[in-house]
Amino acid sequence: MIKAVIFDLDGTLLYTLKGLSNACNMALEKMGLPPIKTNSYKYLVGCGADKLMEGMLRTVKHKAEEEDIAKLKEYFNQSYSENLFYKTKPYYGIDRMLDNLKKQGLKLGVFSNKPDEYTQLLISALLPDRFDAVRGKKEDTPRKPDPAGALYIAKELGAEPADCLYIGDSGVDMQTAKNAGMLPMGVLWGFRERKELLSQGARFLAERPEDIITLIKVIG
Template sequence: MKLLVFDFDGTLVDSLHNITRAMRAAFAATGLPYPGDDATRRQIGLSLREAVAGLAPEGVSDALIDAATEAYKETAFAIRNSPDFHEPLFPGARQMLDALHGRDDVFLSIATGKARRGLEPLLERLDIGHLFAVTQTADDAPSKPHPGMLLNAMERLGMEAANTILIGDTVHDMRMAKNAAVTPIGVAWGHHEPDHLLAEGARDVAGDFNHLHDMIESFFQRGRRP
């Protein structure tokens, strides 16, 4: 058996527009200067409080960071429940997930900086929750790049690092994979540049889901890391 662990935002789901919208609102609500959408993009992948702290000016109090974190949650909840909410899977993601789920030699999992209350409604809305044997969120382990989410998933499914791949779009994903001693694969359509993913240890970077599927098939065929 093999274990494929996917990041969520920027890897499977196109969510940047909603993340930056919520972060702008959170900083405005607490009177903090917003450093810009590019700065937010660099923080995506971390758990929410860590991302907010990374964007806030140096020396800001914990209380204000907590307030901005709560403001983000409130805004994200409102966005998710608005009539114009749109957060689709990237083209090709569903087809690849369905094909992999149909195999009898693989487990699929998610490791995301989202809280569970943010992830589960989206899995239901996208009708993909049943494809994943295990989901790991910010509620289950420390923020990436800590390896806890990967270690938890491997333990739950009885898998070893040598038979596990982490697929993600940020340097935080690549660092988490290295910290758990699993193979990291990057994707080029997400939030961080391919060169940065390679510099952080990505074995390779997929240009689209067909390329990613081919890389995974190679992993299966060789019975070892791609």
């Protein structure tokens, strides 16, 4: 029986693609490198900042040396921290879906590969008073698909992993759920496609936020 629901952030709860691409391209510009199309960032984000920087450099055909990754990350953090809410908002229907789950008595959490500082700020400003536990990437927290962060959230929620539903928009999220012993559910309004979600172990797929409510009732 599902007692707790843990959500990914980017591409699941919040539309952040334009904000991320804006900050990333500002960082590339500071290094004298060309911008990347916004849509291409769908396949670069989701695995943490270092992997994002590596992917950006490779996309613009620049060697991903440690020094360049560090410099690009510094520029990105400067730009993103100053423009954190740029064109960023909850997906349509997310707030109502969360309120419905809360009324059902389910515990709700967030675990993201986004740095914890940004994760906390975004949730507190855009989806306040909905979650019982929120955690982003910290120095002592391995990035997904390592299950440590998801298991930490489950413990905070007072739920066994087997009683948790983990919801995300990427294959990494589905791997995280499986690695943590949780039930994986993919969403189709985010950054990745149905094929990726299914190939990485999604047991259920939601096409709209309200589908999550229906599917939880089916799961029991």
